[in-house]
Amino acid sequence: MTRSNAELIADRARLLGPNVSTFYDNPVHIVKGEGVWLWDADGRKYLDCYNNVPHVGHCNPRVVDAICRQANTLNTHTRYLHDGILDYVEKLTSTVDDHLDTAILTCTGSEANDIALRMAESMTGKRGIIATDATYHGNTSLVSQLSKSNVPTVGFGLGQFFRFVGAPDSYRNPDPEGMRFAESVAEQIAEHEKSGIGFAALVVCPYFLNEGFPDNPDGWLKPTAEVVRKAGGLLICDEVQSGFGRTGTHMWAHQKMGVVPDVMTLGKPMGNGHPIGGVVTNSEILGTFRKGYRYFNTFGGNPVSCAAAIAVLEEIEDKHLLENARKVGAHARMRITRLAKKHEFIGDVRGSGLIFGAEMVLDRETKQPASAFTDRVINGMRERGVIHSKLGRHKNTLKIRPPMPFSIENADLLFDTLDEVLAKTPLDA
């Protein structure tokens, strides 16, 4: 049936319960997508500068065809033999270090991170996990504990195993060599060891997207990886947001940051919206995990999911989307830097490839976050048909993370609109 916006909102509250988040106070009713474009129920067109899940574009024809063809042929579990899962894992592992040669396929990034943490426990015999204090890695009982900003009030006592380090912040607290971050990880490792829990793993998004994608130079994670390895723990890189060429310089952000993780986890963009996630690791870690758990995932690695995921990798290659991210990302950075010269409240410009943004401040000297102003900018952009969001510790960083076929023209439309919105949005409302 077709509901009005008011009816949709009322039915959500009735059928989905309270506290189900939407974008915007007056949320958008999206009914159609194509490439970098979305349409609402009134036929209004929006430039999508937010959604990284439709990585190769909304309703990408190659992915849709692959899903339809395979759904029409066979969709079943992996207890029968099938080429699809093997073709995909072969193709996927060919993009990473030779050391990372095996995978478990799941349905979500949450399931992938849940496995990764158990791999760390299996390998080390210890349970202490470290993450940053402004991140998100998923929604299972175990994995939701990684979100310090949203520490569950319940959770089977799992909170005791998690410790946090300050998220890197190149703007307010520069650490260009990554030495201070490595030291703070070392401190938390020591705390885990002192408490008797012991240190099992550090989990990070190597480009720290939720943390506001600080401008860390290439190779920045090297000292941290050294600290983790010296302590006998695992380095888990969650590439759910940062991977598949997003940064425009490397297929995976851990490559940009100069490290090879012990475990890499994947989700969102992997199947362009089709539910698929994964854990890539080496055979020793996989084997050790499988000794403890007879892990089986009914839907994980099914032929349709793998067909979708293969199509995503092919599309990235054939359409040169990594190169596109680099090219358009450089143009976007130029445009936003130019805006910063004009608009006082742009405190910092950051990003790489097709994850970019700017931190909004009330004052460039004090760097006081302009969080409410950022909200008004996001709403102003939406009014003018551009969808994006905000993130970071102070929720004052524009989060611009469009589908990968985003073009120079799309970026120009985005920044022309942003220029106009910034000029018209009052700093004090």
Place this chain on the structure above:
Amino acid sequence: MTRSNAELIADRARLLGPNVSTFYDNPVHIVKGEGVWLWDADGRKYLDCYNNVPHVGHCNPRVVDAICRQANTLNTHTRYLHDGILDYVEKLTSTVDDHLDTAILTCTGSEANDIALRMAESMTGKRGIIATDATYHGNTSLVSQLSKSNVPTVGFGLGQFFRFVGAPDSYRNPDPEGMRFAESVAEQIAEHEKSGIGFAALVVCPYFLNEGFPDNPDGWLKPTAEVVRKAGGLLICDEVQSGFGRTGTHMWAHQKMGVVPDVMTLGKPMGNGHPIGGVVTNSEILGTFRKGYRYFNTFGGNPVSCAAAIAVLEEIEDKHLLENARKVGAHARMRITRLAKKHEFIGDVRGSGLIFGAEMVLDRETKQPASAFTDRVINGMRERGVIHSKLGRHKNTLKIRPPMPFSIENADLLFDTLDEVLAKTPLDA
């Protein structure tokens, strides 16, 4: 690419790691499915009497069309407004007691059970969970603890919160009123309370499928539900296998067993193989859970998943699949009862609707399980083009659980073949 069976097996070991289970020692390479039929790479046709995930038939045209149409129109997260998720939850909750009026959609049954256990903790402030000693409810860190037969050697200390009761067994240990089961639940509740952990929930598949689907009469769970409620705990019914009309008498097996659960969890057949799961509960429980967790699931409830799930419900209705399960199930029970008169090693005949089977014994007096013989029967059936499996505590119960469009003719082919295989399979190999 197209691999030989030997290459498929070698590549699985190399790319997916050790201990990844397959069906049969010499696994089948399935490449195509349609309705109740599967084809292998050599063009050989198999009658599928195992797969409940393709609930309304392999490659069901209505479901495939729904997926293709929606994947080609829009696939995005639930932070935008969309009719699909609301239409589905409305339709789904109309099939259960009025009390169960809200839902969270996930990608898997594991994610659903992981939420259900946290709902129990949120509602009761306690953590003690009870399950049967021969079950399976999923694969997250928390939920994998529910499988006593496969207790993880690691798992962040979560094992302490789980206690087990003997699975009901109508053949070896009759309990026709369900009083003994209720008492054993009461005992484990007392143990949880004594230990200080406290009692939060009982989790059961209301038709006890993994336990070998004992012949419990309708209403059998009533005394157990009373014990659980009296103790202030939640009754969680996992309908991942038993739901969507499988038993042929009710849409949900909890209705057959005479109870209204506090939480119902769903998975496998929900999207006919498309990854979707769900938690159905009342608004109070949902609201309490959401106070503790800002739960969000990127893929959960997306428009494509909901389109697939709506098509499944429509197909069940339009094709009268519940009635078909009842009719064909009755015929199957007649045929298998007739076989039991002829073949000495059929110790017990059980089932309802399209979950049925027989327990194989070496001796009807001693009821000694014929587990190895059951394996040989399953392999013999496969050689003759019929796929099914085994389950139960002794792995000696034929597990026959075909897609719901299974016909009288399909059942006749199954039992004609079984008759032949039983006659030719040696009891001692």
